[in-house]
Amino acid sequence: MAKQRKKSKAKRRFAPLRWLRRWLVRLGLGLVALMLVLIVLFRVINPPTTFTMLSESRRLGGIEREWVPVDRIAPVMLRSAVAAEDAGFCTHWGFDMNAIRDAIADGASRGGSTISQQVVKNVFLWQGRSWVRKAFEAALTPVVEAVWPKWRILEVYLNVAEFDEGVFGIEAAARHYFGVAAADLSPAEAARLAAILPSPKTRSAADPTAATRSRAAQIADGAVVIARDGRAACFEAE
Template sequence: MIARAAAPRRISRWLGIFFKAIGGFVILSLLLVALYRFVPPPVTLTMLLDPNGITKDWVSLDEIDPDMARAAIAAEDSRFCSHHGFDTVAIAQALRHNASGRRIRGGSTISQQTAKNVFLFQGGGFIRKGFEAWFTLLIEAIWGKRRIMEIYLNVAETGLGTYGVQAGAIRYFHHGAGRLSRAEAARIAAVLPLPKKRAAVAPGGFTRRYGNSIASRIRVVSRDELDSCLR
């Protein structure tokens, strides 16, 4: 009888701990997202785990040449201004592409990448994706598009130990992100998917072709006002 009575108490105790942990996580995540609405994230897990060190220099979105944001939209997320964090069209296209057995392609939006870069870590599979979805919903609701783009352009890895487009522009072109040409912005955007393997200076092969393609698409982003939420 004692053993039978103890079992429900243990279950109840563990359920209580579980729900308290969930509640604590929700409160902490809400506080962090609300804080970063106004304060730049000081550091990320990706930066802390980078054996190449950390070089970064925060600048506001107003101090970054508009073509840099357009380049990011052209390269990473053409429907950035029209979706609410998740691009269902891109996800469906990625699933069909990956099912064909070709090279794996992702369907992550800039919002999802920002959530991952700021609050989480690289890799991790479906568990990390679940947390990423939660933080994506929060930043879309609390930050808005301009702040998401601002933080993305300041925390994205742009080279070995280099984070943000300001540090990337200085590293590659020896001037700040406010003076980027269309071609330079496109080259930085071309580096973003594989910053440890690509360089924006004298790029060759795929990186050069990809950069040229992004430069052409920047005009489309501007013409079709695909960056309207940033203006």
């Protein structure tokens, strides 16, 4: 009996590493479950804020932001965003393998993220280049693609993107730079806004550099091509 009691006590002996590992697994599963619930909810409910918005609001004492539904965004702005950030938006399932291969070939000097990946990062995760964030992004992106229609992905993307310091979303950006609503953006204005998306704090749509003007001209041409060849069908059909 004494031997059995000793064995029982040995089994119940606290093992810190095992306990920590078990709770880390539980925490990870809990986070994944929470993300899945939010993905389903945000299919019909607009995300109230993001980590980046909260951080910038604290730093600046407030931000400019006004949510606008996709049918109140100029169609040319939708096409310009796709032309600038993700030309294969309508044909991929969340990852553009050709863009990823090109990024690897260029030594990662260029981005390979799709609009879907950027939405996952901006809405559900945090900024940075850690492997943990990348792993979550890779796991959640196909789920967003499966649950949300393409037009919803683009709608959310344009409503949470940062266009200047403290300026979030296409409605606030259109008014901030050009004094018009998102629905009234011209092709040139839409192309300029899309051109600053990769680096909004160092580029200006109102006072663009020669490089930004050149990039905007390329985007404007791309938006025309996307409309002509039918690649806008997935987000303009609704």
